[in-house]
Amino acid sequence: MLWEKNRELAVALRNQGLADCLAARFALRPVELTLFGEPVTFAHLVVSKSQQSVEKLTKGYLLWHSQSFDPTKGHSPFTEVVKDQPQVHKKALARLKEGMRRGSKTLVRELEWLEALAPRPPSVVAGQQGILQSLEIIRENTEYPFWSTSSGRGSLVIPAHGIAGITLLNQGIRAFKILREYLNVLGMSDPIEYCGPIWDFINKDHPMSTEIMEWPPS
Amino acid sequence: MSSQLSTRLEERQGLADAVRAADRVVIPMLQRHSSSASAFWDVAEDVHSRDVLTLYLTDPWGSAAGDFALGDLRDERRLERGVNELIGEMISPRRPGESRERIELIDTLTSADQLERLRMRLGQIPNIGRARLQLHNQVRLVPQKPEKYLLTDFAIEVDEPFAKAVRDSAVGCGFRLREDVVLIKREGVREGLSRLIDQHFRDGEPKPDFALCFRLRDRQTIHLLEVSREAVAFGDGGLDGFGFSARGLIPHAYSLKLYLANPDDLYAAARVNPDHPLFHDLRGGNCEFLRPDDGGEAFRKEFSDLMRV
Numbered sequence: 001m002l003w004e005k006n007r008e009l010a011v012a013l014r015n016q017g018l019a020d021c022l023a024a025r026f027a028l029r030p031v032e033l034t035l036f037g038e039p040v041t042f043a044h045l046v047v048s049k050s051q052q053s054v055e056k057l058t059k060g061y062l063l064w065h066s067q068s069f070d071p072t073k074g075h076s077p078f079t080e081v082v083k084d085q086p087q088v089h090k091k092a093l094a095r096l097k098e099g100m101r102r103g104s105k106t107l108v109r110e111l112e113w114l115e116a117l118a119p120r121p122p123s124v125v126a127g128q129q130g131i132l133q134s135l136e137i138i139r140e141n142t143e144y145p146f147w148s149t150s151s152g153r154g155s156l157v158i159p160a161h162g163i164a165g166i167t168l169l170n171q172g173i174r175a176f177k178i179l180r181e182y183l184n185v186l187g188m189s190d191p192i193e194y195c196g197p198i199w200d201f202i203n204k205d206h207p208m209s210t211e212i213m214e215w216p217p218s
Numbered sequence: 219m220s221s222q223l224s225t226r227l228e229e230r231q232g233l234a235d236a237v238r239a240a241d242r243v244v245i246p247m248l249q250r251h252s253s254s255a256s257a258f259w260d261v262a263e264d265v266h267s268r269d270v271l272t273l274y275l276t277d278p279w280g281s282a283a284g285d286f287a288l289g290d291l292r293d294e295r296r297l298e299r300g301v302n303e304l305i306g307e308m309i310s311p312r313r314p315g316e317s318r319e320r321i322e323l324i325d326t327l328t329s330a331d332q333l334e335r336l337r338m339r340l341g342q343i344p345n346i347g348r349a350r351l352q353l354h355n356q357v358r359l360v361p362q363k364p365e366k367y368l369l370t371d372f373a374i375e376v377d378e379p380f381a382k383a384v385r386d387s388a389v390g391c392g393f394r395l396r397e398d399v400v401l402i403k404r405e406g407v408r409e410g411l412s413r414l415i416d417q418h419f420r421d422g423e424p425k426p427d428f429a430l431c432f433r434l435r436d437r438q439t440i441h442l443l444e445v446s447r448e449a450v451a452f453g454d455g456g457l458d459g460f461g462f463s464a465r466g467l468i469p470h471a472y473s474l475k476l477y478l479a480n481p482d483d484l485y486a487a488a489r490v491n492p493d494h495p496l497f498h499d500l501r502g503g504n505c506e507f508l509r510p511d512d513g514g515e516a517f518r519k520e521f522s523d524l525m526r527v
Contacts, residue, residue, distance in 0.1 A: 065456075094450060098478060099460035099478060100460055102418065102460070102478060103461075103476050105421070188439075188473050189458065190459045
């Protein structure tokens with residue numbers, strides 16, 4: 001399939017990614033809410049919005065380069081080149097990764113960590129298609145509660161409650177720092193038509209700290 | 219210590235006499251604060267066609283301007299109050315409003331004559347009294363050159379609308395602006411880039427066979443192209459740069475833009491995108507070659523076709 005106006009769509013994806021960044025920053029705040037008696041944190045929201053922002057910005061970048069890139073496939077374009085996509089996308093992504101690795105190996109490693117938290121469909125072996133599969137639970141899943149057997153007897157892990165797995169101080173700040181660094185790097189990169197507004201966003205319009213605090217400041 | 223009247227004011231005999239009479243109050247007040255200050259009087263009209271006398275006070279470290287009515291000049295207490303405010307402002311400018319610009323000049327051996335020429339040129343800029351001009355510098359005596367002294371940390375701060383005229387004056391008097399020195403020529407930049415390239419040799423990334431900088435006039439960003447036979451050949455003619463903060467890596471630079479290309483891709487890029495700034499600079503000889511550090515001889519030999527594209 002070819003997107004008729006791939007660059008317009010790429011810009012829309014980019015802007016949606018920047019909106020996700022605003023949401024992540026908004027959620028990186030000290031909340032004192034409870035849900036049926038349990039204290040609630042927004043850590044899972046910060047992490048998932050940061051991951052989604054990186055995902056959309058990267059997909060927008062690939063779509064800018066190619067009319068045939070399908071942004072609806074997969075949640076982790078940075079770590080997994082979608083196998084059934086044409087070679088041209090693999091090239092654009094390989095160049096992006098190579099260029100970034102040359103400037104900051106840490107950033108690429110951190111992006112890979114962030115994408116590892118993205119939802120993944122269960123892997124279905126041949127002959128099992130169409131049959132109900134158990135979800136592949138990621139230990140530090142960003143959004144869904146799950147049973148953990150790490151304590152021996154098993155326990156329910158609910159990220160929003162901040163009782164295990166995800167906290168603002170740990171994964172929340174780490175995820176948002178990665179996103180902010182990615183925006184800075186992408187914002188200073190080519191093509192300027194796609195990337196330039198990202199720089200304006202993060203450096204002129206919305207400079208953001210990674211501190212846990214109310215945002216935007218009143 | 220001098221006081222001067224504009225030609226326009228000299229032509230108004232009555233006003234000029236009133237100003238000269240006022241100077242008998244103004245000049246002693248000025249002398250108490252600064253031996254190098256000067257006063258300049260001008261006349262204009264307000265919206266009701268009344269005469270407004272403007273007094274500009276300047277010395278090498280500041281300036282101030284204020285308006286007086288003819289009646290103010292004849293009332294000694296009012297005149298003293300107005301002049302005192304101006305002297306205070308000249309010593310420590312406080313008026314908000316215009317954004318300021320700091321024009322930095324390169325350290326230089328200078329003479330008193332050269333500095334005086336600069337002062338005179340600055341004084342001739344129209345309305346300079348309103349520019350809140352301030353000079354900053356450190357002076358060191360150089361025993362080997364007793365007729366000159368070393369001027370360091372030299373900067374002129376001025377309201378933004380006057381910045382161009384001040385720059386022109388400084389350059390016209392033989393001073394060099396720091397911003398005129400391209401990043402690659404500034405202290406420590408080349409060494410920082412060499413360390414970065416060496417790092418790429420060690421860290422398992424494609425080893426650069428050639429490294430050069432282009433877009434040398436960019437005042438914020440270093441554009442570094444590395445050509446490596448080990449780099450993946452994409453064959454699509456793309457030559458995108460990836461930007462990073464230069465903090466801690468390259469002094470004076472805000473950002474660093476890295477371009478990596480396989481030799482075949484460099485040719486492909488020249489065909490697909492001949493207007494890329496890299497090729498303009500290569501053809502115009504506006505590149506700085508870092509690896510090998512031979513002024514570009516090896517690069518020209520290897521890519522002779524590319525230079526002719």
